[in-house]
Amino acid sequence: MDPVQSEHHAYQPHPQPGSSILSALVRKLESFEIISEEVKQRIGRLPLRVASFAAREDLVRESEPRGEVRVLIEGMAGRYKALDGGRHAILGFLLPGDVDEADALADELDHGIAAISPCKVAMVSRFTFDQLLVDFPEVGRGFRRMARLDGAIARMWLTNMGQRPADRQAAHLLCELHVRLSAVGMGGPDGFTNPLTQEHLANVLGISSVHMNRVMQHLREEGLIRIEGHVLRFPSSAKIREYAGFDGGYLMGEGRTPAPESQPHAGAPDSRQRAPAYGSETHFPTPGME
Amino acid sequence: MDPVQSEHHAYQPHPQPGSSILSALVRKLESFEIISEEVKQRIGRLPLRVASFAAREDLVRESEPRGEVRVLIEGMAGRYKALDGGRHAILGFLLPGDVDEADALADELDHGIAAISPCKVAMVSRFTFDQLLVDFPEVGRGFRRMARLDGAIARMWLTNMGQRPADRQAAHLLCELHVRLSAVGMGGPDGFTNPLTQEHLANVLGISSVHMNRVMQHLREEGLIRIEGHVLRFPSSAKIREYAGFDGGYLMGEGRTPAPESQPHAGAPDSRQRAPAYGSETHFPTPGME
DNA sequence: ATCCGGGACTAACATGGGTTAAGGCCCGGG
């Protein structure tokens, strides 16, 4: 690496000095549950095997029986499903700290996982892992919340895709990436280092790479994004979020302990407004309410 | 209702005589875990409140704190998320036996649930429910598997939508509905009673209702579906599945106990073929592997 | 019977996005 990094510097993940190989995982768990020092130590001492993968290599093949739980510790990977004709649909992204299957109930996945950028992965045996869950139920809860978050993201993708123009979809996806990458030190306040090709992005949104390119141009012309090498910047976070209709709430672990007496008292409607009822507008144009 | 049902009879759910109100739930749990008589009894005696909802009514509003777990016992409902402009994106369907949130970790949903056809819903208090999980861990496992199935379906929708023509998408969705509805007695070997409007279907696929209509016409002309009132029939299950590229495996609870020694010995590649690796075709045309 | 609303269906027109086929740039390898 050059002493003076060319013209624009990339955001770099900041490995905590003295932290264990699984620190990204611990950080993620901590966003969901309170993790005691004891648990951290235990996780730090977990026997594991570390493997490296080049971009495009499979971390997990679809319906391949896995004897271990795999935690991404470096790089970016994608869940995918094979389509006929050799195409692939990307179903989600994995970032450092993410687990191949948080809800470790089955011994094979219904999809594959492939490295997008070069990846480092920790493999922990199923047995060791189960033991951890038995000893510390809060870890189990944490993992289940991770699985829940994956679900929330998948639902958001489902919502985002379909029924709106591709450039808004793209903007939404970029906002999500910004938040998630920042959480693992791969992004800064106004942008992030982007390991994804336009083809990847196109794949996620279900559009052609040619059109993805048009979309990126458009976002650039609108001044919503700026591209400097592999760094993608948002001149105004607020502006692109508004354009995308992005609300990052779904990426949050919604606090730690749901307070039993959390009745929302009238008058404090909780920043986000109340969700409209289903039939509100689409179906009946509200016969007497123009 | 006429003594002689006009010309085509609808498939009807068959309420087991003497079964409890939650029998649909028990049936679903049984597809995942072995449920003892004792547990069934306990579930049968669960204190609950039954509510009815007209079509389009909300069973759950988005981010509404819920004090109970809701189980659909009759009718069909949909998960949805509100879009700007009063539109809604449908994220999934609920059938009898389905639970508003199988993985009961949060006290509010990130989406709403609305009745599609008139629904009957059982509400079980959070407390009672948690007690059940504590007493019978296998029930907890069953619920987690239900959550997993929801995830698998969402992933399949993500895969199905995008990157392929709308008529294949539609065919795939209809195949899925056929399987799921049949499992709850709302379908027969060659079709099912369809409570969904074309608008619902269009919404799921992210296309306009006008185009959905065109698609349905097309499928009819191709002889892939037949519509008789509210009953949708498949002249040939095999044909439409092939057209859709449908493999129902993802809807299955993949057996009950993953046998520890389930090493697939070479020579028995397990009906479905091995999934291709990620880079197989799309990316590099396989420089030295023709 | 009659009225009414929702849903299926049609038609005409506009356009977003797909496809194909290039060309160019940058970077890593020989």
Place this chain on the structure above:
DNA sequence: CCCGGGCCTTAACCCATGTTAGTCCCGGAT
């Protein structure tokens, strides 16, 4: 220093799908 492969980019053409604006039919409510 040159070469080749990814990836971004552009252009031309065309089809799938969206939009708007209806009509018609059925079944439920009055």
